[in-house]
Amino acid sequence: MKKLYKLFVLAFSALVILPSCSQLLEPEPYGLVDLDLVWTKYNYTSSLVATIGKAANYENSFPYSAYCDEAQSVNDRIDSGWHSWYTIDFNAASYIMTGGWDAIYNNLRTIAFFLTNEHKISFTNVKDEEKEFWDVKAHFYRAWHYFTLMKRYGKAVIFTEVYDINETFSTVQLSGVEEIADFIISELDLALAATEDENSPYTFRWNPGFGTINRGFAWVLKARTAMFAASPLYYTEGSKYTWEYAYQINKKAIEELTAHDYKLFELAPEDNVAYGVYDYYHIREVDKSRSKDKETILGNTGNLSMWVDYGLPTTKGQISCGICPTQELVDCYETIDGEPILDLAQPYLDEEHLIPNYNKNNTLYDPENPYENRDPRFYGTIYYNNAPRWWVNPDSLRVQTYVGGNCGISEEPTSKHNTRTGYYVRKYNRDVSNERDGNQDGRVHNARLAEMYLNFAECACEAGHLEDAYDYTNLVRERVGMPDLPKGLSQDQLRLRIRNERRVEFAFENLRFDDVRRWKIIDQTEEHVTGMRITKAANGKFKYERFSFGTRVNKGDPKYLLYPLSEEEVEKMKHNTSPTGKPEDGVNWQNPGW
């Protein structure tokens, strides 16, 4: 008996003593994975590579339009980002545009991790050409990420090795635009230096189909980088990125692209699906084989639902009209004879843009009949009052944006269905898209040859190569049937025409928001936008009245040229870079004005 008790006591003590055993409580194997395992399997490494472009600035919509002078959001009176943008002067903490600082650096770290560790790859079931393509991707996305950082912040931290977990960040240096631009171009050159084999699925190609990175887009990035770095906002005295340098790089880019069968899209629409070649291009379905569309350099495969999200209230299933084109944009469309409507040097006589300063040379424009005889791109981009609803049988239904019309201008502050400015977006919208026939709308292009032409024209104009500037602007104009620019313009006059051309050609293509910044003209463009209230008199005549949306609070302030860094990041770096430990002695990374 006694033995049994002793055994019990012993057993009990054992239970108490057991924890000293080292394996105790060790969790079962679980899904927590050590990063070093990534080099052991093909699937792992390829998954890692697949993440490095996640933060790329790839747009499948046009989110910036209502944050610049292209449009006024229909959500301007209800709690929304736009309402804040129009009414609040932001500070670094409240600024609402997503700069991507965190997400991009997260990708940059992965890229650095990949490039410095890929020699550890221990699996063999991968072809050398695919491994090389992984490198291309890493360099390519690194360039694209830095371009985005340069564009938004005007500065970046360039690193090629990951920081240690115990890093103090006391010696980290910011790079300026020139340095970043050099790095971007060298990274792109590394990517372009890779061998190209048109038959392999793993090489960096000229023509990989829609929505995939390609050599053409690498050239676009190089050209854009040079043009941005030369633009007034980014250029600093002594930088090698002069307009002349940008001109050369852009020239080379266009040579490369045209040598690889890139051409402006010039197919006329069939069966009245569109007004002209321009809007037809924007509603066309994906042409992966590039049999007809040789203009798109980086396209989208996913299409927009314009009729739902940016639609007309008469379309069944419309949720919102989204954003409403401004009168300022409408005023940019020349008359069909190639004369601007307003004096481009000073388009408006008052601050609020209510009194237009008409171009005295224009004979076709009639303020009582403002939508007649305009640039064909106007009809393909905007639904205006009395615009035909359908291109087939255009007289059957008209879009009435006058007060009380079938798509009448909105009087109710919270309604999202009707326009706020008197206009709706037509670009990308195929008129037959609706609930019954389904979505047949078009897509935003991230890069197309016309942009390269106008980029080149701008660089050429600025660098004094006016002939090239004329030629390439005219190429874009000719495609839509607009006459050539008049000969003999001065550099200043030509610059205004090219900028206006950009604004018209690339409406709702995400370029304007960046353009007004790099040209440093936000003080003239960003504070005031107007709409057109049209009333129908008893005799059936329309009365046109421009009206203002009030001031977009302080949006012309120079601080809005660049995005702010998060206040926290700035405070941390002040502390980290301070030799004394006192933040006031550290380096201030914040952009001016924030």
Place this chain on the structure above:
Amino acid sequence: MRIRYKITLALILLAAGFINAAAQGEAVIITLQGKVLDEFGNPIYNALIVSENEANQYITNPDGSYDFQIRDHSNYITITNPGYHNKIVLISEILDGHNVITMESDAQFEDELVDLVHHKMRKNLLTGSVSYVKSRELQSTPTYRLQEAYMGRILGLGSLERDANPSMFDESIYWSIRGDHSPSSVQAPTLMVDGIRYEGYDGHIFTYFNPREVESVTVIRDAATNALYGILGGNGIISITTRRGQQGEPRITVAYDHGWRGMDTDRYHSFSAFKHAMLRNESCLNDGLKPVFSEQQLKYYYNPAVDGNCEYGNAKYEGPENGIWPSNDYYDQFLKRYQTEDKLYLSIGGGSEYVQYMCNFQWMHTGALFNQPEYSGMNYTMNPGSANYFHVASNLDSKLNYFISATFTLRGDFKIENGLGSCPNDRMRVRYEDMIKHVMVAAPTITSLYAPEGAMVDGRDISYKPIFSENSTMGGQIWGLGYKVNPYAELTHGGKTTKYATFVHMDAKVNLDFDMITPGLGGQLGFSFKGGGDKDIDWTISYTMYKANDPSNTTFKQDGAEYDTNGYSKYYSFCYSYEYFGKLEYMRQFGDHFVQAVAMGNHRELASRDIGGGSYQTIPYRSEIFGLNALYAYKDKYLVNGTLGFSGSDEFPMNNRFFFTPGVGLGWVVSKEDFLKGNGFLTYLKLRGSYGRAARGSFSSYRFAYKDNVTSSTWDQGRMGNPSLEPEFVNGMDAGLDLTLFNCLNFSGSIFKEKMNNAYIDATTYVPTFQGISLSNYPGSNTGKFENHGYELSVEFRKQFTKNFTFWAGASTWFNDNTVLEIGERPNNIDYGSPDAYAQEYYTQGFSRGRICGYEFDVPEGETWRLADGSINPHILFQSQEEIDNCGLDYTQMGTVRPGDFKYKDLTGDGTINYKDQIVYKYSTIPRQYFNAHLGFRFKRFEVSALFYGVSKYYRPIGDAFFLGYLNDGFYCDLHENCWTAERAANGDYIKGPALSMTSTSSHGTNMYNVADGTFLKLKNAEIAYTLPEKLSRKMYAQDIRIALQGQNLVTWDRMPSKYIDPETGYLGVWQPMRVWNIALNVTF
């Protein structure tokens, strides 16, 4: 690992061997008969009589009588009854005829055994701070979850019912023992039931306990006592013990409750359509917008019977009768006033010397929550809220021989609950949450939520289909619901979810009596298992919404796609946990010396799995707790208590997995000293103090926070681990005294101070984001500091004045105040005048956890922002545009500022009002002061009792979407009446708030107007009970029949700005704590 299992197995086999080997001693039978009475000669019912050797037990009958046999060679019996000193009577004396035993009252309850999870200790011997409540008091709360029964009742246990969502259980209650203990998350106390830990997620099952099954609920507050439980003890412990069978004749209890539960306390009522429209227009006018409702529409909405006299009084009334200009109260239409609750409870307990048993059965039914609208197309019943709950609990204690006994417990629960449709993934609660919002935001001006009979669209009949009116923005997305909000549609076309939940708990323990080794030594080995599964069957019907184009309700157009596909989905989850444990207990009196010791060990694994989830979070949690507690008492007068805990869990790295938690306590019962003995004034006085270390083993929302975690599907950079992670240690000092005056007035007080020097905090104070690892993935570290202190006071009076009249009253208050000392906050620049100056150097360090930052009103010297009559001081509101233009301050970073908006102080002096001008308010969202009071009396057969509970020194930010008013089509309630308008200001009218708006304005920044003082006092519970005369109950073959009328949450006194906001929730648009009325019938046979 495997060795240990083998040992366990061996021990079980060993125990089985004992059974056969057990020696049977020859029996000497002595029969005892008599009565137990109190000082007034009243019989004591339910007094427990235990023989010296503890083998024979008896519970006295309603007339106080006893009649039982002693067969275990005992020399004396001990009689115990709460509120009376233990009485030891020699058997020989009883046999001599002294069989009437009189018990003396014990106001201090010093002989009562206090449950300390793994052992019990006489209250007199405690050196720490422990409070508890017994079964009888719990029974006066009508409840379907046990937690409600002890909310507010126990000294030191604070609680707030944050949300009374019908599908939520423990998770909706904020619990705190002595406030917060660390700057990191997870502050809830550890919950133990019969020594076995019950987790939050499976805790909802334990709520089906009937309070009658529960023996006691104990709250362990001080660090030295909690040290025994290691990593479980840091937040304090709530320990629940259940009742077990006693020797004696079978005792049968039948109880039936019928209750009505509803948000009756200031139930929300929608404004009339006219009033709503007026407020909507007022908002537009304030913003300089065109009014939403035209003059003509206002005239139509105007109803003289409701809206009183006003300028629209002459209009022709075209009110709700014609359905075109309605005034709907959708809340009232769809939400039932009361949910019924029926509960039948049956219990049988009894036993012999060798076997004792108790079986409990409970069936509970709750009724529907909503008025089910009529809809001919509905071929199923929804009745969301209606549910059936079944609960069975039985336990068996069996003595196998003179040194081995075994106890078994088995509990099972089953629930079938009906909820709203389209809420798979166990999100029934979310849909209830949506629903209460939807019935509130459906504006009274909305014509109707369904199309009337004969309504057509495109030639098709759409009668009784959900609609929404064209002039409404109800189609917008709110609360992530992503679809049209129409309560009618949800209740008729929305499908339903039925939840089937099951839960099983079982445990088996073998108790060994080692008296033959040394008297007083005992041991226990046991195993417990809990497991549960949930299955949701969700049936959704997609439906189409129709827009009413014009208010005359004749033309409709379809909105969005139409599709009639039925959706059917299932969701299930499973969880289990098991523990094995053992302990050794020793208790012995050597003359004047008393020693009590316990050593225990416990291994636990817990796993849960949501089907469809599946991640490393489902890896079983493993933890082990070992502890040793020893008490030495000299003459019950000088007490020394030592504790050593040793615990670890898989949440800590291997080389850092187990930790010691020591504690020590001292006590001195002064009243037992000669100089105070026999003193009729100061009948009891004890001084006690303790110092110890308790630990918090879970504080990170991640599992295995010591490990890196790369997301293996994408190989994205994931979280980084901290390889030196350790538990957080709460070092706590506790000192207190307990005293009794005149043997009826008890006083108890404690003060405590806790310090934590290794709180787990983010270590990213100076890590910038450009290094590429998301800061939320950067490893945290044990480098924070935290402090907490407070006190607890209670006064208790209980006296039986005459044979028929007993009166009791008690009050207590407890206070805690914590400070976050170090959390890695960067100091701000406070060089006022510079543009990057902040109003304060720190916003977290040096303040309480849960602090609130906000703007300060620009109140003129010597004035207050709120005037004595409750109106807003006109000096803190801009009265004109001119005043805004001339104020010299830039408000542009605050959004729109209009006349009628608040003026804020530019504390930083930079001429700009922005977030840097915020200050930390005086109180935080963590309540500091709690108080409760209870009183009652018994007169003859009547018993009346009441419980008050209150909280103060805390703030509730209430500025949610409902508060702002402009939500959707506008939501207006008493918050939005009499707000600033130019006209009211000019008239000098009472101004309740800043000007209403259609969007967010500068007034919506956090300020003291939208942060409410959360102070409240509630009549939490009241009961009137009557016990039938014995003669009458005997006729019904019953021993005892008691009828009671009970109420919960009856009255609330608070300082909330709206009567619809309960201070415990602090928000509109959630389920407010319910008022419950209940009739309870309790029969014991």
